[in-house]
Amino acid sequence: MTALDDLMRRLLWLPDARSTFAVPVDRLHFFVITVTMIASTITGLLAFVFFFKYRERRPKQSTPVVVPSVKFEFVVIGVPLFFFLLWFVQGFKDYVWYTTPPKNATDVYVMAKKWMWKFSYGGDGPNAIGTLHVPANRPVRLLMTSRDVIHSFFVPDFRIKQDVLPGRYTETWFEATKPGRYQILCSQYCGTWHSQMWGEIVVMPGPEYDQWMIDQKRGLAARVDTGGDDGPSFHGSIVEYGKKIAMAQGCVKCHSLDGEPHIGPTWLDLYGKLEVLESGETVTVDEAYLTDSMIDPRGKIVKGYKPVMPTYKGRLAAPEAAALVEFIKSLRTQNLETVPSKEAIYESAKPAPRK
Numbered sequence: 001m002t003a004l005d006d007l008m009r010r011l012l013w014l015p016d017a018r019s020t021f022a023v024p025v026d027r028l029h030f031f032v033i034t035v036t037m038i039a040s041t042i043t044g045l046l047a048f049v050f051f052f053k054y055r056e057r058r059p060k061q062s063t064p065v066v067v068p069s070v071k072f073e074f075v076v077i078g079v080p081l082f083f084f085l086l087w088f089v090q091g092f093k094d095y096v097w098y099t100t101p102p103k104n105a106t107d108v109y110v111m112a113k114k115w116m117w118k119f120s121y122g123g124d125g126p127n128a129i130g131t132l133h134v135p136a137n138r139p140v141r142l143l144m145t146s147r148d149v150i151h152s153f154f155v156p157d158f159r160i161k162q163d164v165l166p167g168r169y170t171e172t173w174f175e176a177t178k179p180g181r182y183q184i185l186c187s188q189y190c191g192t193w194h195s196q197m198w199g200e201i202v203v204m205p206g207p208e209y210d211q212w213m214i215d216q217k218r219g220l221a222a223r224v225d226t227g228g229d230d231g232p233s234f235h236g237s238i239v240e241y242g243k244k245i246a247m248a249q250g251c252v253k254c255h256s257l258d259g260e261p262h263i264g265p266t267w268l269d270l271y272g273k274l275e276v277l278e279s280g281e282t283v284t285v286d287e288a289y290l291t292d293s294m295i296d297p298r299g300k301i302v303k304g305y306k307p308v309m310p311t312y313k314g315r316l317a318a319p320e321a322a323a324l325v326e327f328i329k330s331l332r333t334q335n336l337e338t339v340p341s342k343e344a345i346y347e348s349a350k351p352a353p354r355k
């Protein structure tokens, strides 16, 4: 099967398949293209034969009326329909798989702008322009947004392509199967240097990647904030940057960080929670919901609160919104309890109950 796959890949001039997703995508591609090639060859040849067979043999020859049998009609409609449905079922299965990133995926934020790709790792991970380091054989989820116009994140070797939009998040994921360097292209025409909006994914063996990450974090502590054309840059911790934005934008006037509800709901343990809305619906608080809440606060009102939150549409740059999301995600009860409470200390000092 793989030998056949390779032959097809060579025939179609496709790059090697270097992600888990590339294999089913290619298989479906080969299946569709083989069937359509055979069908169009047969159709073409038949047309050719018919040109001769049914050519005008004498002047003013009339065309006989042909009434095809019902059986013939069934075959002509049924066979293509069968293949279309088969492709749909297979394609839908692959689509569902592709749009459901595994829970244990490593998250990387991707910010597109004319004409570059910026990457930042959640938590206290590093940032990079143009080059994305990822581990091999582990799932990686990309949460992507654009600072200006629509771009599209395309990695031919992985067979993934996802539009990147200003003002909202899109996501994609992949699991690279072989260490190496792979090209990232922008596949949505975005201006003068669209064709040079390149990037590179460096896939490293797992342990090597882990070491790389440790080195990056160590190096970051020593790095200086240099600023840049994006306003304050967030070298170092995206979480810290998010906190700064929350202070500067006055979010904390209405949102507490310690679990107490205020004018708005607290941000502690907000991420991942099931939120009940004024409309009676429930939503899971994820990255998209958090971003929407800032851009369009009137869209989904949390039950028990007044719709007083101002919109931050146009007031937050995409990386700022991303940093706020990371900051909110970092606010977990277990992160706060670095020092055990007095009660907990007394409790643990008590002698164990006798049997």
Ligand SMILES: [Cu+2]
Pocket: 115, 150, 151, 152, 186, 187, 188, 189, 190, 194, 197
């Ligand atoms: Cu672009």
